[in-house]
Amino acid sequence: MLRLLGIDPGLRFTGWGLLESDGNRLRHLADGVIATDSTESVPERLKALHDALALLLAEHRPDEAALEETYVNRNGAATLKLGYARGVALLAPALAGIPVAEYAALAVKRAVVGTGAAEKHQVQDMVRRLLPGARISRADAADALAVAICHAHHRASRTRWAAGALMA
Amino acid sequence: MLRLLGIDPGLRFTGWGLLESDGNRLRHLADGVIATDSTESVPERLKALHDALALLLAEHRPDEAALEETYVNRNGAATLKLGYARGVALLAPALAGIPVAEYAALAVKRAVVGTGAAEKHQVQDMVRRLLPGARISRADAADALAVAICHAHHRASRTRWAAGALMA
Numbered sequence: 001m002l003r004l005l006g007i008d009p010g011l012r013f014t015g016w017g018l019l020e021s022d023g024n025r026l027r028h029l030a031d032g033v034i035a036t037d038s039t040e041s042v043p044e045r046l047k048a049l050h051d052a053l054a055l056l057l058a059e060h061r062p063d064e065a066a067l068e069e070t071y072v073n074r075n076g077a078a079t080l081k082l083g084y085a086r087g088v089a090l091l092a093p094a095l096a097g098i099p100v101a102e103y104a105a106l107a108v109k110r111a112v113v114g115t116g117a118a119e120k121h122q123v124q125d126m127v128r129r130l131l132p133g134a135r136i137s138r139a140d141a142a143d144a145l146a147v148a149i150c151h152a153h154h155r156a157s158r159t160r161w162a163a164g165a166l167m168a
Numbered sequence: 169m170l171r172l173l174g175i176d177p178g179l180r181f182t183g184w185g186l187l188e189s190d191g192n193r194l195r196h197l198a199d200g201v202i203a204t205d206s207t208e209s210v211p212e213r214l215k216a217l218h219d220a221l222a223l224l225l226a227e228h229r230p231d232e233a234a235l236e237e238t239y240v241n242r243n244g245a246a247t248l249k250l251g252y253a254r255g256v257a258l259l260a261p262a263l264a265g266i267p268v269a270e271y272a273a274l275a276v277k278r279a280v281v282g283t284g285a286a287e288k289h290q291v292q293d294m295v296r297r298l299l300p301g302a303r304i305s306r307a308d309a310a311d312a313l314a315v316a317i318c319h320a321h322h323r324a325s326r327t328r329w330a331a332g333a334l335m336a
Binding site: 047076077080081082090093 | 247258
């Protein structure tokens with residue numbers, strides 16, 4: 001049984017979602033969105049994000065964390081700001097001693113919908129179907145859960161591969 | 169007497185420089201460069217940078233910190249990576265309760281050399297002249313000291329202005 005945390009970082013809103021995985025089965029544990037106050041200074045907002053992530057990690061104690069790799073075809077200032085939030089989201093698990101994996105957007109879509117050509121809303125719909133009974137608060141949280149699902153699938157394949165290799 | 173920390177962040181090398189300022193006079197206290205191991209994962213490198221900055225802040229206890237605003241006319245992937253390092257450099261003082269100021273490159277050049285048209289090496293030469301006797305380890309550290317000098321000047325102007333306003 002592994003607890004996997006997906007994080008979808010942003011300076012304004014950071015989605016997160018926590019799953020339990022036993023290889024084939026997934027169970028939704030919790031999700032949410034961390035918002036920072038856009039009237040505060042950037043350092044204060046990064047501190048708020050860091051503190052919320054640190055609290056989350058301490059409360060839920062995930063075994064591993066995962067983020068989606070980011071599109072960087074936006075303007076420089078937006079990319080830099082996203083970099084601040086992503087930097088903090090990569091740092092917080094590292095400070096807690098939790099490994100962090102990163103997945104390309106294509107890999108997340110493939111793992112959740114079955115095709116890399118899926119639209120964003122299809123990913124979010126499928127997350128809700130894969131985690132029945134879960135009340136997923138918001139789109140940012142669904143995106144974070146999608147990364148966690150992707151991480152669970154990749155972990156499971158690696159484990160099966162390793163088991164097969166041992167038997168061969 | 170104020171202790172001012174300048175930081176010039178980067179994922180590979182982060183320069184830092186510490187000054188003491190009594191308004192008009194500046195004294196060099198310390199400087200250095202934090203390097204991270206490019207063979208390690210990004211989260212581990214961000215943790216190394218964070219830990220080094222946290223140690224620095226705890227040891228030297230600056231009153232305020234300052235960073236130069238960043239050029240973002242590079243490619244997206246480089247901007248994002250710089251964003252990670254900058255995010256961590258903005259976060260560390262905030263976590264320590266230390267205010268962080270940001271200055272445009274133009275303001276730093278003007279404060280140190282007297283003109284915004286100065287070249288990078290002119291800024292570094294002038295930093296060495298403004299802080300005689302200091303052995304400045306590297307260019308990244310000189311850049312960090314330049315931001316600290318800029319912050320000292322702007323603080324001094326603000327204080328003079330405030331004093332003038334009180335007397336008026």
